[in-house]
Amino acid sequence: MEYKVEAHRIMSISLGKIYNSRIQRGGIKLHKNLLVSLVLRSARQVYLSDYYSGACLNAQSEREGNEWDIMDSEREKFPPSATECDRAESPEEPQQSKQPEASDKEREYRENDDEVKSDQADCTSTLQQEQNPNPSLDSVGNVSPPETINEPKESPSDSSVAERQSTPVANGESHQAPKTHVCSNRKRSAEESESGDSPQKRTKVASSNSKEDEEGEEMDTSNVSNLITIFGSSFSGLLSKDSAKPEAEAEDSGQICCDQMLKNLNPWSTAIVAF
């Protein structure tokens, strides 16, 4: 468990560095940000593999079992509990193919120009991210599978998860605007969500996190809000909704949303965002 705390701390520090690099004199240093994103990714891998190892729901894992027949070959590559827990986290919500949102998001990051078109898409994608904790990495995997295969250092497990999952659930239903307010709650330290979407998940997350992460809470939530600033207007929809709602149970939800954010974070995007 200490690994998890350490990994979490390193992730927070890395996020802080990425944020601070934006206001540094002389512009963003590509080399340093690349290194920080590598550390962030390593820490995240440790954090996630550790995180899911103890937080599965057996019932849900059974139900989702057949969906994961394809995954069997991939299971050797990473802890089996991780995948099951991925699916366990989102029992009800089918995964929509993230390809369009992902490519929108990446296009935005790469070109760093018109962010308006991604607003709606990002809202949707972040929504799905909350139920499906590894979407951003998935989406990268989806868009450029050959590259991810060639680079063993990038999380092969996550990418292969992505490739597999998009196929069977390509025709899943999509959740659009009605759920936007849910994803806004996820991203901010603001309020305990009214969403009844996945109360089990939230409770589960809270219980496993609350005890050891409280001291890092302050930095996490500030990092989360900083991250939102980094992503700019792609989160503008979320921000406007947030300001209207009062803060409640900041600790738990803050921690949860930070965790969600940290899981969702594609390290490449943040580091490369200005380029």
Next chain:
Amino acid sequence: MEEESDSRKINNSFLRDHNYATEADIISTVEFNSTGELLATGDKGGRVVVFQREQESKNQPHRRGEYNVYSTFQSHEPEFDYLKSLEIEEKINKIRWLPQQNAAYFLLSTNDKTVKLWKISERDKRPEGYNLKDEDGRIRDPATITTLRVPVLRPMDLMVEAAPRRVFSNAHTYHINSISVNSDYETFMSTDDLRINLWNLEITNRSFNIVDIKPTNMEELTEVITAAEFHPHHCNTFVYSSSKGSIRLCDMRAAALCDNHSKFFEEPEDPSNRSFFSEIISSISDVKFSHSGRYLMTRDYLTVKVWDLNMESKPLETYQVHDYLRSKLCSLYENDCIFDKFECVWNGSDSVIMTGSYNNFFRMFDRNTKRDVTLEASRENSKPRAILKPRKVCVGGKRRKDEISVDSLDFSKKILHTAWHPSENIIAVAATNNLYIFQDKVN
């Protein structure tokens, strides 16, 4: 190795009695010229200070050629990129001297985006006796001119002037980290994070891109170029190092774009040392050819490695600079010290290599005797002309007297830049905003 310390402390800050130093005075590069007569330093404020070795005099035989300030000029100014809304720092990243071909001295200095060629020349005569203007320079009334005379050159106090002769700009999207003059003395290369450009020293409006590792999709970026250098004798060969710990040797005769390397030097990572920070500490911060051209030296965060150009699979020699930091990587990551880019240098005969560390320590490794020494560059611990005492860092357990424990190391005092005279045992060590020059003791 005993050294006589002849400390030249150049401190431009008015707060010299305090530990605080103005950031603009932090020395960012140090370089001897090819004869060792001149020593140039660049700082964060964009200034270049050139020192010249005074001629040895028989009157004071113990003062063997000390270095005095020869010229100071502002090389780069802060700029603003309007398109990206980014400020371009004026910090001098690298200085490289050109070989001397006439009475003037030429050097290349670069900041993040622009390389400039500076000419440093002396003037010790001035013309006197103009007809149309008087000694102050005021124009004379033509009506008052009754005779004509020929101006003559009269001696004057020595004046050293620095003038920018070429400005090589607008060729780099990313930050320039190194420049290297080719042995043909006609071309040089400038290297940024993803590209290397080749320039002709005479032509400023055109450069050729010889290495480009930018991926089409920036999200796939995994490594950047950290340093590059031309081979000292073969004008077609150069090397560049990467953030992944590999070095590529390229031959410009093979293709116009040298994306395909001729040789690839990489040591496989030791899996037992794996940590979150393995990638950071394997990133190479400096690469230097030996004077002979036979060997290559690379510096990563914890080690210096000497490679034989004929052996790509592993380095010839590996020297631990400060392995006691391996257990402290997490704290060094937090305080950003893990990103420090240390440089390394060869001595003139390629028998000794030197690099810097923290607490104003610097290390020398003798490749032949396999002995190494840790020395300190600080005012308190070395008086002028005193012999430098070797220092030792105690890792754990009982600390002996005169040893310093790892936890009391001052990580804000780092020696990133050092230089070694091309033929003699004179070294220049930059400690934050102070420059120390040490000479070998004779007789």
